[in-house]
Amino acid sequence: MYKERVSRLPGAVVWVNRPGEGGAGRVLPDGCMDLLWHEGRLLVAGPDTRAYVTEGARGVWVGLRFHPGTAPAVLGVPAHELLDRRVELTDLWPPAVVRRLRDRVGAAADPAAVLERIALERDVPADPLLKRLVEALDAGRPVAAVAEELGLGARQLHRRSRDAFGYGPKTLARVLRMQRALSLAPSGVPLAETAVRAGYADQPHLSREVRELAGLPVTGLLGG
Known part of the structure; x- marks a missing residue:
């Protein structure tokens, strides 16, 4: 439990x-x-x-x-x-x-x-830039647009992301997008609609990403 x-x-x-x-x-x-x-x-x-x-x-x-x-x-x-x-x-x-x-x-x-x-x-204060980065990517904003909004070059954003999250901003965006999808699907939202609302191109895109990140098909994951 x-x-x-x-x-x-x-x-x-x-x-x-x-x-x-x-x-x-x-x-x-x-x-x-x-x-x-x-x-x-x-x-x-x-x-x-x-x-x-x-x-x-x-x-x-x-x-x-x-x-x-x-x-x-x-x-x-x-x-x-x-x-x-x-x-x-x-x-x-x-x-x-x-x-x-x-x-x-x-x-x-x-x-x-x-x-x-x-x-x-x-007693370590949070980095406001990292908070803005997470919020922007979790809202589905493109990585390039977020970097420009934060005033960071692509390499600088990647370096700061690796230090803070373990991987680059594109991987973080993928992980957050999967979490958005998984939060929608159990509420009864059909998978095709879940894919669109979470920011995927279509349902097959959702299925491929979930299988790669979670190691299970999306239907098996939700069933579990």
């Missing part, structure tokens, strides 16, 4: 997941990174370019999901170094610091709230 709530960290959510017995989970690309707590370990989930399949995950997972582009400033590492990876927090921060944090989280009645406080204590 999965539950989440809005975090005090701008744009973030805190969540708790108690996976069912034996089943595999599928974490879809969403432009985000997570700080995780699982069975006494602190980990970081980097940005995904494809579905991350968890085979028979057991135990309670607790996480803080950062708003796209905000985790690298808190964690102190460019997002592209964690692309499609799950790493121990000790790989990024001094082991002594992580041990103290593990003790804090492990002793807490609400581990999710402690993960939230750990991020808030870093």
Whole structure:
């Protein structure tokens, strides 16, 4: 069973997941990174370019999901170094610091709230340019037009995007577009209409993109 709530960290959510017995989970690309707590370990989930399949995950997972582009400033590492990876927090921060944090989280009645406080204590202000970039791409604006609006050249935009999101703006746009489509389809919107409203050329385009990013056909994904 999965539950989440809005975090005090701008744009973030805190969540708790108690996976069912034996089943595999599928974490879809969403432009985000997570700080995780699982069975006494602190980990970081980097940005995904494809579905991350968890085979028979057991135990309670607790996480803080950062708003796209905000985790690298808190964690102190460019997002592209964690692309499609799950790493121990000790790989990024001094082991002594992580041990103290593990003790804090492990002793807490609400581990999710402690993960939230750990991020808030870093006191890193959000980059307003990155926020504008995410909002523009999530609205379906073309990458070239967004770069011009932000006053950035193509190379500069790509470099800043890799540092913040793990990949370039075109990949981020694809990931956000898939998430828009998946938010529409469960509400009963037909797939052909979903494709148009989400920004795809047509339904076959939607199907190809979802299969590539999620590893399943769109009908199978929604059925699951």
